[in-house]
Amino acid sequence: MIRTVPESRVSILGYALMGMMHKHPVSGYDLRKLFTSTPLAYFSDSPGAIYPALHRLEAQGLIRGSIEGSRLKRRKVFRLTTAGNIELKRWLRLPVRRQDVVSRMSELTLRFSLMDGVVPEIVVLRFLTALVAELESYVSELHSFLQFPQTGMPLSGRLALESGVRGYVAQLQWAKDALATYKKREGRKVKQ
Amino acid sequence: MIRTVPESRVSILGYALMGMMHKHPVSGYDLRKLFTSTPLAYFSDSPGAIYPALHRLEAQGLIRGSIEGSRLKRRKVFRLTTAGNIELKRWLRLPVRRQDVVSRMSELTLRFSLMDGVVPEIVVLRFLTALVAELESYVSELHSFLQFPQTGMPLSGRLALESGVRGYVAQLQWAKDALATYKKREGRKVKQ
DNA sequence: AGCGCCATGTAATGCGTTACATGATTAT
C-alpha cells in the first residue's frame, strides 16, 4: 500500500497559462478571451477550468496574482514567479520522445508555440530537429502498417487509419518547413 | 439551485467500445489489446479506463456481459443489447456540426471509422459530404485569420497556428478522397 | 521456480465540464 508522493504536477492547461503570462502579466479574463478568439483554442474558455487552474498554480508558488483597479471592478493579474519561470523553461526543454509524437502531439505543438522569446533559439532548433526525426520514423511505421492487406478490416476503419497517417505526414512537412524558417532567421541574425 | 437531470450519457470511450463489439462479442482484454496494437490508439489501454467503462455501459443496459470458459480462467465477453445497438446507431448518425470540426475532430474520425457495416452506406456518404463542407468553410476561415499581419505574435506562435491549419487541410483532402472511394464502391454495387 | 502473459479488477487522485451565482460597467 505504498503510494508515491504526488509531487504536485502541472497540467497542460497550467503550462499554457504560464506560457501566456511570460511576457506580460494577464488576468483570468484575458486568458479566457485568448482561448475564445484565437483558433489555437484547443483549450476550453470556461471559467470553471481557468480560474481553478490559476489558483492551483498560485498555491504551488509558480505564479502570483495581484489585484488591480479601484477596489470595485477588481481585476486580478497574474505573473510568473522565479520558480514558475524555471518550471516553464524546464517543461519547454523536455526531450521529444516517440510516445509524445504518438499520443501527445498537441502538447508538443503547444510547447513549440510558447518557445519564442522564452528559450534561446538553439533550443527551438533542437526541438524541431528531434520532432522531424521522430515524425519521420513514426510515419514510416504507419505506412508499413497500412501496407498489410488488413484482412477483415472494414473500409471505413481502413480509411480512418489513413486519415491519421495523412495528419502525421502533414505535421512532418510542417516541421520541416518550420525548421527551415528558423534556420533562415538564424542566418539573418549572423549577418547583422 | 435547479440542476438538470444527468440523463446518463455515454463517453467517447464508451462508444468506441460499443462500436468494437458490434460484429463480434469481445472481452475487456480483447479491447485493451486492440488499443495497444493498432495505431488508431487514441485511447488508453489501461485497465482502469476500460473495465469501469464496460461496467458503466452494462449498468446502463447498453451492453451485456457473459462469462465464458471453464469457471476458472474466466473470460467475460460483452455484446450489445438492443438498446445499445439503437444508441450506437443514433450516435453514428448525429449531424456534423461546425463546432465538432473545430474542437472534436477526433470524435468525428472515430464515428466514421465505426460506420462500415453498422449504418447504411448512404449515411456514410452523407457524413463525408457534410464533413467536407464544414472543413472547407473552417479552413477558409483559418486562412483569412492567418492573412492578417498578426502584430506582436511571436514566430513560434504563428508557425504553430500554421501547423493547425495544415492539419485541417490534410483532413479536408482526406475527406474528399474518402468520399470518392465510397462513391466508387457504390457504383460497383449498382453494376452488380 | 520463476518469468511472462492472460485476464479482471479496485482505490486515490486530479482535473475538465457543466451549470450555476454575483456584482460592476458600458452601450442602446
Place this chain on the structure above:
DNA sequence: ATAATCATGTAACGCATTACATGGCGCT
C-alpha cells in the same frame, strides 16, 4: 432601464490516470 459585456468565482459530477492487487496458465 435593461441588455450585454466585464470579471471572478464555486459546486456537482464524471471520467481518465496511476498505481496498486489477484490468480491461472505456459514455457524453460
